[in-house]
Amino acid sequence: MATPEQVRFNLRPAGPTVRFLAWLLDLLVRLGVFLLLWMVLGWTGAAGFGVLLLTAFLLEWGYGFLFEWRWHGQTLGKKALGIRVLSADGSPAGPGACLLRNLLRVADWLPAGFLAGLTTMIFSGGYRRLGDLAAGTLVVLDERRVAARIPLIADPPILELARLLPLDLAEGMDAEQAGALADYAARRAQFSPRRREEMAAHLAAPLARFLGRPDLAEHGDRLLCALHLLRFHGRPTAEGGPPPAGQAADARLLEARRPGWRQLEALVERDAVRRGDQALALSASYRAACGDLALAEAHQLPAAVRGYLHDLVSRAHWRFYRGSRAGLRRAADLLLVEGPGRLWTDPCLRVALVAFYGSFFACSWLAAWQPELAASFAGDAYLAQVRSSFEAAPNDRTVDEALRMAGYYVRNNVGIALASFATGIFFGLGSVVTLLYNGVLIGLIFGWMNTQDDAVRAHFFEFTCAHGPFELTGIACAGAAGLRLGWGLVDCGGLTRAESLRAAATRAVPMLAAGATMVALAAPIEGFVSPSSLPLLVKMLIGVLCALAVVVYLGLLGWRGARILAARRDSAEAQL
Numbered sequence: 001m002a003t004p005e006q007v008r009f010n011l012r013p014a015g016p017t018v019r020f021l022a023w024l025l026d027l028l029v030r031l032g033v034f035l036l037l038w039m040v041l042g043w044t045g046a047a048g049f050g051v052l053l054l055t056a057f058l059l060e061w062g063y064g065f066l067f068e069w070r071w072h073g074q075t076l077g078k079k080a081l082g083i084r085v086l087s088a089d090g091s092p093a094g095p096g097a098c099l100l101r102n103l104l105r106v107a108d109w110l111p112a113g114f115l116a117g118l119t120t121m122i123f124s125g126g127y128r129r130l131g132d133l134a135a136g137t138l139v140v141l142d143e144r145r146v147a148a149r150i151p152l153i154a155d156p157p158i159l160e161l162a163r164l165l166p167l168d169l170a171e172g173m174d175a176e177q178a179g180a181l182a183d184y185a186a187r188r189a190q191f192s193p194r195r196r197e198e199m200a201a202h203l204a205a206p207l208a209r210f211l212g213r214p215d216l217a218e219h220g221d222r223l224l225c226a227l228h229l230l231r232f233h234g235r236p237t238a239e240g241g242p243p244p245a246g247q248a249a250d251a252r253l254l255e256a257r258r259p260g261w262r263q264l265e266a267l268v269e270r271d272a273v274r275r276g277d278q279a280l281a282l283s284a285s286y287r288a289a290c291g292d293l294a295l296a297e298a299h300q301l302p303a304a305v306r307g308y309l310h311d312l313v314s315r316a317h318w319r320f321y322r323g324s325r326a327g328l329r330r331a332a333d334l335l336l337v338e339g340p341g342r343l344w345t346d347p348c349l350r351v352a353l354v355a356f357y358g359s360f361f362a363c364s365w366l367a368a369w370q371p372e373l374a375a376s377f378a379g380d381a382y383l384a385q386v387r388s389s390f391e392a393a394p395n396d397r398t399v400d401e402a403l404r405m406a407g408y409y410v411r412n413n414v415g416i417a418l419a420s421f422a423t424g425i426f427f428g429l430g431s432v433v434t435l436l437y438n439g440v441l442i443g444l445i446f447g448w449m450n451t452q453d454d455a456v457r458a459h460f461f462e463f464t465c466a467h468g469p470f471e472l473t474g475i476a477c478a479g480a481a482g483l484r485l486g487w488g489l490v491d492c493g494g495l496t497r498a499e500s501l502r503a504a505a506t507r508a509v510p511m512l513a514a515g516a517t518m519v520a521l522a523a524p525i526e527g528f529v530s531p532s533s534l535p536l537l538v539k540m541l542i543g544v545l546c547a548l549a550v551v552v553y554l555g556l557l558g559w560r561g562a563r564i565l566a567a568r569r570d571s572a573e574a575q576l
Contacts, residue, residue, distance in 0.1 A: 001090035001314070007290040008297075009313040011090060011140040013126045014083040016118060019139060025077030030059040050407030057411035061418060064102040069095045073318075074142070084142040088126075090314060091321040096509050097135040103512070104131035106422035107430070130425055133498055134485065134505040142315075145308045150232045150301075151185055153225045159236045161216075162226040169211070170230035177203075178231060179300030185228040186302055188221065196221040232302070257292050261312060264289050268315050286316045339514030340553055341561020342507055343477060348487065349511075349554075352480035355432055356472070359439030360446070367447025374448035378441060386445060387452060390459040406527030410520060413471055417478035417519045421512045424482020425501075427489050431482030438475060466539045467525040469547040473554075474518030481511035518550070 002008050037055055041048030067075040073085035073093050085093050085101070093101075108117025108129045117129035126138055173181065180203070188196055197220055204220030207227075216223050229236070264285035267278065293309040343349045367374045375383060416438065423430025449460045488504020489497060529542060 001317070003090070003290060003313070003317055005287060005290040007294050007313065009090070009293060009317065010307075010310040011086070011138070011314055012143065013128075014081075014139045014141050015127050016121055018081050018083060018141075019127070022075070022077035022081040022083055025080055026063065026075050027077075029076050030063055034059060050404035053404070053407035053411045057407075057414065061103070061415070064105070065095075065099045068093065068098040068102070073098075078139075082142045083139055084318075085137050085139055086318055088136045088138050090317050092318045093135070093137050096506070097137050100505055100509060101131035101135035101137050103418055104134055104422050104425060106419055107131070107425045110423070110426075110430075134425060134501050136502045136505075140314075143311045145304075145311045150182070150305065152233060153185060153188075153229060154236075155225075157219075157222055158225045158229060161222055162229045163236050165211075165226055165230060167230055167235055169207075170227045173227075173231065175298060175300040177300075179303075181224060181228050181231065182300065182302035184224055186304060188225075193221070200224045257288075260285055260288050261292075261309075264312060264316055268312075268319050282316070282320060286313075286320045289313050289316060334510050334513050335517060336557060337561045337564050338510035339517075339561070340557040341563075341565045342510050343480065343514060343554055344558025344562045345565075346480065346484055346507070346511065348483035349477065349480040352431070352435055352476045352483055355435040356439040356476040356479060359436050360443040360472070363440045363443030364447040364450070367444045368450045369447075371448050371451045374444040377444055383445075383448060386449070387456060390449070390456050390463065393455075393459050393462075405531070406523050409523040409526045413475075413523060414516055414519050417475050417516050418512075420475060420479040421482040421485070421508070421515070424479070424484075424486040424508075425489075426486060428483045428486025431479045431486060434482075435476065435479040442472070462536050462539060463530045465543040466530050466546070467522040467543075469543060469550050470518045470522035470525065473550045474515045474520075474522065477515030477518060478512055479515075481508040481515060484508040484511060514553070522546075 001011055034052070034056060038052055041051055044051075064075055068078075068085050071079070074083075078084060085098065087093050087097060105117075108114055108120070108131055110116050117131075120130050120133065121127045124133060126132075128138060132138060184199065191199070200220030200223070201217065204223045205217045207223060208214050208217035263281070267282045267285060289309065289312055293306075293313050296306045296309050363373075416434075420431055420434040420438075423434055446464075449457055451457075452460075485501070485504050485508045488500045488502075492500035495503065525542065525546070529539065
């Protein structure tokens with residue numbers, strides 16, 4: 001990864017095994033929370049069951065998003081396994097990216113057993129699943145290395161030889177030679193004396209010829225260790241003892257900078273680093289560490305030191321460039337400007353509305369004409385269950401029962417909307433299939449219920465008229481967001497496929513937020529208003545108001561949002 005300070009640092013992607021273990025730990029945490037609430041709320045009746053259903057929805061769709069957003073890219077499982085979610089450039093993952101990668105986990109699990117996600121991780125590079133590619137994120141190992149010191153090899157024969165060798169020979173090595181020398185000294189203890197001599201001979205023989213001392217080639221290990229001592233520690237004392245600390249230039253650099261590294265480590269571990277003196281200290285320490293990393297690479301300091309600086313700079317980078325947290329103003333802009341504005345200008349909405357409402361109305365008419373079509377598609381048992389639900393007129397539900405059903409509607413209906421979006425990553429085909437399936441199923445039920453006796457038919461349409469506009473249009477909007485996501489893989493517009501997917505995901509998230517909000521607003525209406533004993537005229541009036549709200553949102557707010565987005569785009573282009 002490259003920083004704006006023109007320094008590159010290394011990140012190690014987390015592989016499938018450690019990520020699966022982290023996911024498994026998170027699953028156990030979610031199950032534990034659900035079981036704990038079940039034991040506490042199980043005795044409270046229908047209201048408690050509704051809270052449990054709502055909790056299940058939040059744990060399923062919101063657990064990963066909330067933790068990764070608010071806890072610096074880590075869930076409980078990721079923190080336990082030492083991995084973290086970052087943006088692909090090494091900066092913190094924003095709330096939109098955290099939301100997107102967690103929503104698309106549904107697509108990664110298709111067709112079964114995380115097959116799509118695992119296949120993508122194998123071939124994408126960096127072990128990035130579908131959700132990571134769309135969100136522009138990367139899961140990395142959150143390493144913590146210590147500021148290792150350069151090993152001092154001070155055997156008497158090595159010290160004696162180091163006193164005789166010219167200092168210019170060690171300090172005149174190029175970076176590649178110095179790096180090889182440092183790596184050899186760090187690992188030599190792992191090998192037998194005979195193996196050391198075999199390895200050292202490759203560099204010792206030409207050095208011995210250069211010095212005019214062919215006898216030194218017979219003791220290649222001793223020669224390399226003496227050069228390492230001169231390069232990284234300095235010349236030994238005249239009495240034959242080891243060199244004073246910090247005598248060599250590289251050693252002086254290390255000793256002088258270690259306190260600054262320790263200060264940066266302490267700042268990185270804190271949360272409140274954007275206030276006052278701590279923010280200034282973080283800025284100075286981070287940029288100083290970037291300079292130290294550049295010098296360490298240029299001088300080819302030992303691998304342990306370079307590895308430590310890579311890890312320190314990478315951890316400081318995401319902390320220093322941590323994005324601002326989304327607030328109510330950003331949420332309002334997302335729902336009232338970006339969402340309707342992008343839906344207004346995006347042809348994917350028209351396609352989604354035709355696919356969903358077209359199949360809905362066509363199947364309603366077909367089922368009213370040929371009721372057996374509904375039975376062949378949905379099954380007699382399912383239709384019998386639907387009919388039994390509306391044999392009696394909607395009556396006032398108790399508050400407990402209303403809460404239970406509202407929780408069920410949120411979990412079920414918002415889940416359908418999110419699935420309509422997530423499956424769109426398969427070139428949009430998943431969203432089309434989901435929209436068509438739900439349009440056909442709901443349309444057949446509506447048409448079949450229209451063929452039932454007057455009482456059942458009246459009860460059914462009385463129940464559905466209030467919440468229908470929000471619920472059905474919300475599913476269509478979520479499907480449109482999925483189509484936009486998938487179309488980014490079809491029409492790349494000169495970008496790479498990954499870049500096009502990322503750009504399409506940026507456009508799709510506000511559209512999804514708008515659709516999911518509509519479906520969520522339908523849930524309390526369906527839970528409290530639709531089954532109530534309010535007059536039919538009141539329920540119809542609420543349905544008309546909901547329909548008008550949808551028209552205003554997609555029409556008036558969409559037109560206004562499109563103008564605002566165009567103005568923002570023109571302003572950004574003018575600044576460039």
